[in-house]
Amino acid sequence: MDIQLNLSAFTDERRFVPLDPAALYDVLIVGGGPAAMTAAVYCMRKGVSTGLVTERFGGQIAETSSVENYLGFTYIEGLQLVERFTDQVKQFPIAVIEGSRARALAVDGPVKRVTLENGATLQARAIVITTGKHWRRLGVPGEAELTGRGVAYCSTCDAPLFAGKSVAVVGGGNSGVESAIDLARIAERVTLVQFLDALTADRVLVDALAGFANVEILFHHEVTRINGTGAVQSIAVRDNATGAERDLPVSGIFIEIGLSPNSNFARGALELNEQGEIAVDCACRTSAPGVFAAGDVTTVPFKQIIIAAGEGAKAALSACEYVLTQS
Numbered sequence: 001m002d003i004q005l006n007l008s009a010f011t012d013e014r015r016f017v018p019l020d021p022a023a024l025y026d027v028l029i030v031g032g033g034p035a036a037m038t039a040a041v042y043c044m045r046k047g048v049s050t051g052l053v054t055e056r057f058g059g060q061i062a063e064t065s066s067v068e069n070y071l072g073f074t075y076i077e078g079l080q081l082v083e084r085f086t087d088q089v090k091q092f093p094i095a096v097i098e099g100s101r102a103r104a105l106a107v108d109g110p111v112k113r114v115t116l117e118n119g120a121t122l123q124a125r126a127i128v129i130t131t132g133k134h135w136r137r138l139g140v141p142g143e144a145e146l147t148g149r150g151v152a153y154c155s156t157c158d159a160p161l162f163a164g165k166s167v168a169v170v171g172g173g174n175s176g177v178e179s180a181i182d183l184a185r186i187a188e189r190v191t192l193v194q195f196l197d198a199l200t201a202d203r204v205l206v207d208a209l210a211g212f213a214n215v216e217i218l219f220h221h222e223v224t225r226i227n228g229t230g231a232v233q234s235i236a237v238r239d240n241a242t243g244a245e246r247d248l249p250v251s252g253i254f255i256e257i258g259l260s261p262n263s264n265f266a267r268g269a270l271e272l273n274e275q276g277e278i279a280v281d282c283a284c285r286t287s288a289p290g291v292f293a294a295g296d297v298t299t300v301p302f303k304q305i306i307i308a309a310g311e312g313a314k315a316a317l318s319a320c321e322y323v324l325t326q327s
């Protein structure tokens with residue numbers, strides 16, 4: 001009987017165990033990116049009871065076409081790396097809820113509580129927050145209604161949908177210029193809208209963009225509205241030097257103005273910095289005892305997969321140490 005159970009744990013049919021909202025876990029991990037998955041492996045190998053709740057597995061890696069700087073892989077597609085990570089987590093009978101977001105956090109006392117958007121409350125003695133970042137929105141009329149209908153945030157994911165069409169990219173930093181390059185290869189025309197008088201992307205990217213004849217850059221401009229019925233048809237842009245506003249016919253607009261931390265649910269419960277990142281010390285401890293955080297959602301400098309994974313390991317070890325020394 002034992003032998004059968006052990007063997008089934010290593011077949012392709014490995015499954016996560018459903019998380020029991022009535023249970024008190026030693027450690028509850030919130031998030032499903034590289035920080036979370038590394039934390040999960042470390043907690044399970046330490047033998048503490050572990051739950052994990054995430055909106056989805058993969059995090060930003062699922063939106064990355066290829067990765068060339070994660071050690072062990074000279075080149076790997078983003079989705080393949082997600083598969084490798086989840087396969088490794090699935091070696092262990094970890095309790096998981098996928099498809100739910102944390103909405104609130106209560107950290108007073110020995111039992112910490114995470115309330116989900118569906119109203120369910122999960123409990124644990126220690127929490128590891130690894131909720132990463134999301135694309136920042138422009139906040140102009142038409143953006144919310146037309147998201148997924150021409151308004152896009154990830155050129156790696158959506159650029160192929162705009163082959164042969166006219167598109168706009170908002171943002172002159174690395175993300176914006178990289179997107180404009182991706183799109184210039186396949187779109188008919190790319191208009192890059194930059195708020196400042198210069199691009200702020202790395203020189204190597206700016207030079208690469210200059211090599212495309214189908215790219216126009218509108219400096220000191222901003223998008224004030226996105227127009228369309230059912231799909232994007234045009235955007236309104238304002239020249240901030242003259243105040244003049246005009247409509248630009250485009251089928252798509254890529255908004256590449258940076259990323260914001262997914263930390264709203266922790267606001268009021270934990271100390272955040274001005275950007276909304278969760279403040280952590282060198283052991284991934286937050287301002288609340290028993291609550292740890294790792295990866296892009298934190299104040300740790302440099303947002304990369306290898307850093308998120310390393311911080312996830314550190315947060316898990318700190319959480320396990322906390323749980324084991326409290327009992």
Ligand SMILES: Cc1cc2nc3c(=O)[nH]c(=O)nc-3n(C[C@H](O)[C@H](O)[C@H](O)COP(=O)(O)OP(=O)(O)OC[C@H]3O[C@@H](n4cnc5c(N)ncnc54)[C@H](O)[C@@H]3O)c2cc1C
Nearest residue numbers: 031033034035055059060101102132133295296303304305
């Ligand atoms: C387009 C792109 C390309 C990149 N390329 C590279 C690269 O080549 N090399 C590299 O090293 N790095 C790259 N990065 C950066 C890297 O992907 C991130 O640094 C890394 O994914 C951060 O990991 P994380 O686990 O901290 O957070 P994330 O990857 O952001 O994962 C956060 C997870 O938490 C979940 N979540 C969010 N909010 C909640 C909530 N309230 N409740 C429950 N779950 C929640 C999300 O669904 C997600 O699964 C790239 C990023 C992008 C966007």
